[in-house]
Each structure stands twice: as structure tokens, then as C-alpha cells.
Amino acid sequence: MKDTTLRINGEERKLSADTRTTLLDALRNHLGLTGSKKGCDHGQCGACTVMVNGRRINSCLTLACMHDGDEITTVEGLGEPGDLSPLQAAFVKHDGFQCGYCTSGQICSATAMLEEIKDNWPSNVSGSLTGEAKLTLKEISERMSGNLCRCAAYPNIVDAIREAAEASS
Amino acid sequence: MRPFDYYRSNDPADAVEAASEKGALFIAGGTNLLDLMKLDLMTPNRLIDINRIGLDEITPSDDGGLFIGTLVTNSDCAADMRIRQDYEVLSRAILAGASGQLRNKATTGGNLCQRTRCYYFYDPDMPCNKRKPGSGCSAVGGANRIHAILGASDECIATYPGDMAVAMAALDAQVVIEGQGGDIRTVPVRDFHRLPGDQPDKDNILRPGELITHVTLPPPARGRHIYRKVRDRASYAFALVSIAAVVEMDAGKIASASLAFGGLAHKPWHDPEIDDLLIGEAPSDALFDKAADILLADANGQGGNDFKIPLARRTLKAVLREATGERS
Ligand SMILES: Cc1cc2nc3c(=O)[nH]c(=O)nc-3n(C[C@H](O)[C@H](O)[C@H](O)COP(=O)(O)OP(=O)(O)OC[C@H]3O[C@@H](n4cnc5c(N)ncnc54)[C@H](O)[C@@H]3O)c2cc1C
Ligand code: SF4
Ligand code: FES
Ligand code: FES
Numbered sequence: 254m255k256d257t258t259l260r261i262n263g264e265e266r267k268l269s270a271d272t273r274t275t276l277l278d279a280l281r282n283h284l285g286l287t288g289s290k291k292g293c294d295h296g297q298c299g300a301c302t303v304m305v306n307g308r309r310i311n312s313c314l315t316l317a318c319m320h321d322g323d324e325i326t327t328v329e330g331l332g333e334p335g336d337l338s339p340l341q342a343a344f345v346k347h348d349g350f351q352c353g354y355c356t357s358g359q360i361c362s363a364t365a366m367l368e369e370i371k372d373n374w375p376s377n378v379s380g381s382l383t384g385e386a387k388l389t390l391k392e393i394s395e396r397m398s399g400n401l402c403r404c405a406a407y408p409n410i411v412d413a414i415r416e417a418a419e420a421s422s
Numbered sequence: 423m424r425p426f427d428y429y430r431s432n433d434p435a436d437a438v439e440a441a442s443e444k445g446a447l448f449i450a451g452g453t454n455l456l457d458l459m460k461l462d463l464m465t466p467n468r469l470i471d472i473n474r475i476g477l478d479e480i481t482p483s484d485d486g487g488l489f490i491g492t493l494v495t496n497s498d499c500a501a502d503m504r505i506r507q508d509y510e511v512l513s514r515a516i517l518a519g520a521s522g523q524l525r526n527k528a529t530t531g532g533n534l535c536q537r538t539r540c541y542y543f544y545d546p547d548m549p550c551n552k553r554k555p556g557s558g559c560s561a562v563g564g565a566n567r568i569h570a571i572l573g574a575s576d577e578c579i580a581t582y583p584g585d586m587a588v589a590m591a592a593l594d595a596q597v598v599i600e601g602q603g604g605d606i607r608t609v610p611v612r613d614f615h616r617l618p619g620d621q622p623d624k625d626n627i628l629r630p631g632e633l634i635t636h637v638t639l640p641p642p643a644r645g646r647h648i649y650r651k652v653r654d655r656a657s658y659a660f661a662l663v664s665i666a667a668v669v670e671m672d673a674g675k676i677a678s679a680s681l682a683f684g685g686l687a688h689k690p691w692h693d694p695e696i697d698d699l700l701i702g703e704a705p706s707d708a709l710f711d712k713a714a715d716i717l718l719a720d721a722n723g724q725g726g727n728d729f730k731i732p733l734a735r736r737t738l739k740a741v742l743r744e745a746t747g748e749r750s
Contacts, residue, residue, distance in 0.1 A: 272425070272428040273423045296523075296524055311524065311527070314451075314524075314527065321430075375500070377514070379517075382507075382510055382514070383507060399658055
């Protein structure tokens with residue numbers, strides 16, 4: 254057993270759990286935050302995406318005890334009914350889902366991805382590595398490739414991300 | 423997953439000391455190790471968390487190159503302006519790998535040490551000499567689409583799956599390793615991974631408990647930097663064939679060339695004969711074919727991966743055309 258303190262969505266949460274507990278299992282099974290989903294549990298689908306210290310990661314491939322003192326943001330921390338984040342609202346407007354299982358991962362991932370664009374990180378499809386990062390269809394698809402959608406709602410997901418990005422810039 | 427003790431280290435020497443215990447392993451990003459531990463394919467009894475030992479910066483070296491600390495994440499390395507400008511092939515290779523989420527966690531040392539994606543290595547119910555020495559190799563005569571065409575042995579035909587190290591091999595980067603009592607040794611990336619031979623359980627030359635502290639890049643290599651990765655889908659997939667190339671042209675001739683290949687062998691493949699053939703020559707289709715002849719002289723298909731032989735030739739020719747052609 255290991256005691257760990259996490260700051261989750263701005264709130265300090267204490268956890269006492271087996272060292273084997275992944276961050277995803279800690280969130281879902283120990284802390285009652287079931288917004289983050291478990292798809293593959295092996296880093297292959299992105300359903301478990303959360304932000305740690307502002308960066309998106311797969312919470313299934315990290316241990317909760319490795320994150321003592323870290324700032325975790327889950328989909329619950331981005332907004333709630335009546336007070337949705339711009340991306341959450343855009344997903345609703347554009348119908349960026351069918352079953353909804355991948356959606357919280359998509360939204361957490363896209364939220365952090367837009368920050369990566371603001372920081373001018375390049376991607377595999379960027380023509381120049383030193384130019385300005387642009388939010389084209391190709392760039393969104395590449396940068397979001399770590400989030401699979403079994404229902405293939407991809408066109409609407411891209412539309413939602415594009416609209417939220419344009420609204421914020 | 424088997425139970426283990428967790429120890430967080432705050433200092434490289436302390437981490438090395440802690441890892442001297444039998445059954446201990448370092449954990450960095452955890453994106454490969456935890457994947458394997460969940461399937462009981464790796465069963466450390468103690469994890470040494472090295473995320474807070476420092477070594478997370480890219481700093482200049484005395485000779486005009488760069489030190490990349492082992493805990494520099496793949497994202498930070500690829501986005502570093504010095505890497506983007508002077509070592510484009512490395513940024514490109516990293517960005518061609520995994521996903522945004524994984525690159526945020528994946529570290530330099532962890533990426534070098536990532537294990538093969540051979541299907542049977544991942545299946546505890548199947549014989550695999552890498553996982554269980556002496557049990558046999560299920561990929562020989564089995565499903566082997568992703569397997570090696572160069573340097574394989576009867577015991578193991580797995581490939582090293584990574585991208586970053588292929589670019590580092592083309593750049594002739596060095597791995598700096600710390601052992602017990604502050605012992606430091608430096609090994610070229612080209613010699614860090616090994617061929618399987620009769621010891622396929624050993625992926626690389628690290629001894630138990632040794633810590634990778636840095637990767638050193640030599641001073642910037644001029645010329646065109648290209649990383650071409652051929653895979654089953656456009657993103658978030660491992661390479662079938664990949665090529666890292668740094669090629670400089672002068673007055674219509676190839677002034678310098680350094681090439682390395684991924685997806686073909688148990689290690690990033692580098693053949694100095696290919697570089698030597700190209701240097702001083704004017705680019706031509708015949709020359710590029712000769713380069714491919716050298717690369718593939720001892721190539722051996724296993725059935726499912728036979729296609730990699732012509733694919734490697736075509737990819738090499740395409741890369742050389744791009745590297746030596748007019749800039750668009
Ligand atoms: C779905 C998926 C897709 C992927 N696609 C790609 C891809 O296309 N291309 C690609 O290149 N990679 C790919 N990867 C692999 C990914 O890049 C690796 O998992 C990652 O780089 C490993 O780094 P890490 O820091 O998480 O290592 P960890 O999992 O923490 O460690 C891996 C190994 O390295 C050892 N280790 C770590 N640091 C050190 C050190 N400093 N000294 C000594 N030993 C050390 C650990 O003990 C462990 O045995 C993919 C992974 C997944 C899950
Ligand atoms: S190729 Fe290597 S890793 Fe794959 S089954 Fe054979 S021995 Fe195991
Ligand atoms: S559940 Fe984590 S990536 Fe699929
Ligand atoms: S909406 Fe069903 S998986 Fe994406």
C-alpha cells in the first residue's frame with residue numbers, strides 16, 4: 254500500500270492504494286471519477302486520456318503513486334452541465350460522438366492538443382518544423398491519432414475541434 | 423500484475439544504488455514497462471521511479487553538440503528548437519512514433535530500451551526465446567509480417583520497433599551509461615542494441631542496474647534530414663520499414679551521407695558500406711540500386727515479411743531521390 258496525494262481538478266485528494274494501481278484505476282475505482290474511460294488498458298486507444306500538469310497522457314499506462322503532488326485534470330474538471338468548456342459545447346453542437354465511450358478522452362486530448370498548437374509544437378505532418386503550427390484538417394487528424402473512435406465519429410470530432418479552436422483564437 | 427515495491431529516487435547515483443538489488447527495474451514514462459507488466463511479461467519485484475532524479479534537460483556539449491538527458495520526454499525533445507533546426511531527422515523520427523499522449527510520457531532512455539512488438543513475445547501462452555530462453559521461436563514458421571529480414575538468428579527474428587533510435591543511429595549519437603560506484607561508459611547508439619544471436623533475451627548491451635543518463639548528439643550534420651516511415655496506417659503505428667537519412671550535396675555530388683534503417687532488424691541498422699558507396703558520387707538510379715543491393719545482400723524473408731525486401735529497396739530509392747534532388 255502506498256499513500257499518494259493528488260491534486261485533481263483543483264482539489265486535493267488522498268489515496269491509499271496498492272502500488273500496482275494505475276492512475277486510471279485510481280480515478281475510476283478509488284476516487285469516484287468515472288468520466289475517464291478504460292478501452293484497451295494498453296495505451297492503444299486514448300479513452301483514458303487525462304492531463305497531468307497540463308499535458309495529455311494515457312492514464313492507463315502510469316501508476317498513481319508516481320504522481321504524488323501532481324495536478325491532474327479529468328473531463329469532470331473541464332466543465333459540467335450548464336457550464337461546459339468550449340470544446341465540450343462544440344462536441345455537443347457537432348454531434349462529435351455516437352456511443353460516447355471515447356468522448357471524454359477525445360475532449361481531454363483535444364483540450365491539451367490546442368495548447369500544444371499554441372506552444373507551436375510541430376507534428377509529423379508539418380511541412381516545416383520551424384514554421385507556425387496550423388490547425389488544418391490534416392494536422393488535427395495527425396495530432397488526434399492517439400484517440401480512436403470505434404463509432405468513427407471522426408468528421409464531427411474534427412469539426413468540433415476546429416470550431417472550438419477558432420472561437421478561442 | 424505481480425506485486426512490487428515502489429521506490430522514488432531523487433538522484434542518479436541513488437537510483438543506480440537502489441537498482442543493484444536483484445529484480446529491480448527503473449521506471450521512467452512507464453509506457454512500455456507497465457504495458458508488459460500488466461501481462462506478466464516483465465515481473466520486477468522492485469520499481470525504481472527515476473522521474474524526479476533530474477536529467478530532464480537538453481544542454482550544449484563542449485564540442486558543439488547536445489546532451490539529451492534521459493528523462494527528456496519525446497515531446498520535449500521533438501519540440502526543442504535546437505533539435506528542430508539542427509537535427510531535424512531526430513524531431514521527425516520522434517514525431518512519426520506513437521501518439522501525442524504517449525510522447526508526452528515516453529522518455530529518451532525508455533524509448534531506447536523499448537522491447538519488441540513481436541506478437542508471440544506478447545502472448546504468454548506461446549513459446550518465445552526472448553521471453554523464455556530455450557522455449558523456441560513461434561515466429562519462425564508463424565505469423566511474421568513485422569519481423570526481421572536482416573541479422574536475425576534461428577532463435578529469434580524479432581525487430582527493434584522504435585523510431586527515435588534510428589535517427590540517432592544516422593546521427594551517430596552516443597549513449598552515456600552510469601553503473602555502480604559512479605562508473606561511466608559511453609556506447610554509440612549504433613552498438614547499443616544487439617543482434618539476437620543465441621541470446622535473444624538480451625535486447626541491448628545494458629548490464630542489470632545500469633542507468634542511461636544521457637544521449638549525446640555530435641555537432642550538427644549539415645544537409646538534408648529525412649525520416650521516412652512506411653506503416654500500415656498513416657499514424658499511431660509501428661514501422662514496417664523506416665529510413666533516417668542525413669545527406670549533403672555539393673556541386674551535384676553527394677558530399678556526405680549517413681543512413682540508418684528501422685523495422686528491418688533487431689537493432690537500428692547501419693551499414694557503413696552504404697554511406698561509403700554514396701559519398702563522392704553523382705546521384706543516379708543505378709547508384710541508388712547499388713546502395714539497395716548492399717543493404718539487402720544478406721536479406722532473408724520469413725514468408726510473411728518477404729514484402730519488406732522490395733519495400734526496403736523502394737523506400738531507400740525514394741529517400742535518396744528526395745535527399746539528392748532539387749529542393750522544392
Ligand atoms: C500503442 C503504442 C504505440 C507506440 N508506437 C510507437 C512508435 O510508433 N514508435 C516508437 O518508437 N515507439 C512507439 N511506442 C513505444 C513508446 O515509444 C515507448 O513505450 C516509450 O518510448 C518508452 O519510454 P518510457 O519512458 O515510457 O519507458 P518505460 O516504460 O518507463 O521503460 C522502458 C524500459 O526502459 C528501462 N529504462 C527506462 N529509462 C531507463 C534509463 N534511464 N536507464 C536504463 N533503463 C531505463 C526501464 O527499466 C524499462 O525496462 C508505442 C507505444 C505504445 C503503447
Ligand atoms: S521472434 Fe523473438 S520475440 Fe518473437 S517469438 Fe521468436 S524469439 Fe520470441
Ligand atoms: S485505456 Fe488507456 S489508451 Fe486505451
Ligand atoms: S463515439 Fe463511440 S467510440 Fe467514439
